[in-house]
Amino acid sequence: MDYFDPHIHMVSRTTDDYATLARMGCVGMSEPAFWAGFDRGSAASFRDYFRQLTEFERSRAASYGIAHYTWLCINAKEAENVELSREVIAMIPEFLDRPNVLGIGEIGLNKNTKNESIVFLEHLDLAAKYNELILIHTPHLHDKYLGTRMILDMLVSDARLERHRVLVDHVEEHTIGEVLDRGFWAGMTLYPVSKCTPARAADMVEQFGTERLCVNSAGDWGPSQPTAVPNFIFEMRRRGHSEATIRKVVYENPLAFFRQCHRFQFSPRQ
Amino acid sequence: MTPEKSVGSPMTAQQILDREFLEVRARIVKIAATLDRIDRSAAPTADAERMELIRQGLLLLLGNAPDRARQVQMLFSLPYQTDWPQRLGVPLENRG
Numbered sequence: 001m002d003y004f005d006p007h008i009h010m011v012s013r014t015t016d017d018y019a020t021l022a023r024m025g026c027v028g029m030s031e032p033a034f035w036a037g038f039d040r041g042s043a044a045s046f047r048d049y050f051r052q053l054t055e056f057e058r059s060r061a062a063s064y065g066i067a068h069y070t071w072l073c074i075n076a077k078e079a080e081n082v083e084l085s086r087e088v089i090a091m092i093p094e095f096l097d098r099p100n101v102l103g104i105g106e107i108g109l110n111k112n113t114k115n116e117s118i119v120f121l122e123h124l125d126l127a128a129k130y131n132e133l134i135l136i137h138t139p140h141l142h143d144k145y146l147g148t149r150m151i152l153d154m155l156v157s158d159a160r161l162e163r164h165r166v167l168v169d170h171v172e173e174h175t176i177g178e179v180l181d182r183g184f185w186a187g188m189t190l191y192p193v194s195k196c197t198p199a200r201a202a203d204m205v206e207q208f209g210t211e212r213l214c215v216n217s218a219g220d221w222g223p224s225q226p227t228a229v230p231n232f233i234f235e236m237r238r239r240g241h242s243e244a245t246i247r248k249v250v251y252e253n254p255l256a257f258f259r260q261c262h263r264f265q266f267s268p269r270q
Numbered sequence: 271m272t273p274e275k276s277v278g279s280p281m282t283a284q285q286i287l288d289r290e291f292l293e294v295r296a297r298i299v300k301i302a303a304t305l306d307r308i309d310r311s312a313a314p315t316a317d318a319e320r321m322e323l324i325r326q327g328l329l330l331l332l333g334n335a336p337d338r339a340r341q342v343q344m345l346f347s348l349p350y351q352t353d354w355p356q357r358l359g360v361p362l363e364n365r366g
Contacts, residue, residue, distance in 0.1 A: 112348075142347055144343075144347065145343070145347035146348040146354075150350075153354075157363075161366070173340040174340045200339070206279050208275070209275030209277055210277060
């Protein structure tokens with residue numbers, strides 16, 4: 001089955017992973033800007049990173065017939081440095097006209113601090129001014145519920161933002177309902193350990209339906225599986241769900257969300 | 271939650287139990303072995319708070335609520351309070 005992975009950090013993956021994903025049906029992916037595992041020291045580092053996301057990874061994916069899209073921001077872990085964050089946010093518009101840029105992301109909170117909130121609000125302001133889609137990172141583990149509620153409060157406080165143009169990622173059993181009920185899109189991120197599994201994601205599809213719901217692999221430099229979306233497809237098939245139901249979550253939904261970006265272009269396989 | 275949009279499970283309860291029984295059994299044994307290991311260790315843990323969270327989490331599994339996963343997630347979550355913008359000094363009024 002053709003599928004999209006709407007949240008995968010391919011800068012952390014080998015070229016062999018591109019080949020594997022192509023063989024498993026991946027036809028498109030979007031890669032949010034994120035933390036490199038260490039705090040970067042200058043805005044110039046982010047300029048190079050944004051070039052990597054908009055030029056090199058796009059080319060590397062194309063070699064395997066995969067359409068690569070990306071999101072730009074300074075992530076929540078580095079947002080404690082407000083001065084650096086503001087330099088990066090000021091630089092982002094230089095890249096917003098690049099053809100594979102979908103919007104601003106993954107922005108959000110990590111430890112739910114004041115500085116993270118300030119930088120998150122300034123990213124929202126940037127997205128509103130440029131009419132960009134937004135991809136949200138919600139915190140993990142014991143910070144997730146509080147951080148998700150704080151993020152939703154900040155999103156709804158800005159009347160310029162349209163909820164159907166915001167995807168709130170890393171939802172789990174205790175946050176998915178609030179996100180969907182308020183009209184946002186939701187993403188379930190599948191990890192081999194400690195976070196959401198393909199089986200639990202399938203449980204949430206069964207409980208909450210397929211509207212405005214996506215699954216992704218994260219595929220970052222930590223313990224993660226770039227093939228997590230095919231694993232989800234396999235789990236859904238084992239349970240007896242229809243191909244139409246599965247395709248809605250792993251293909252049609254990401255496409256529907258991305259098509260709200262005026263730059264987005266994609267040709268389905270014939 | 272929007273139950274009118276739920277997909278539901280195509281599997282019967284018996285089919286799910288048949289498929290999951292051994293895995294659930296293995297996970298229960300793993301938790302039991304971990305608790306035994308903590309008890310056997312030379313220096314007892316002083317982290318009563320986290321041990322109590324584990325105990326409460328296990329009790330939630332024994333209930334009949336239809337949303338045990340959500341309840342366990344909430345047990346292990348920091349609480350949310352609506353006045354966080356005032357406490358953090360992050361005003362949300364007059365935005366946008």
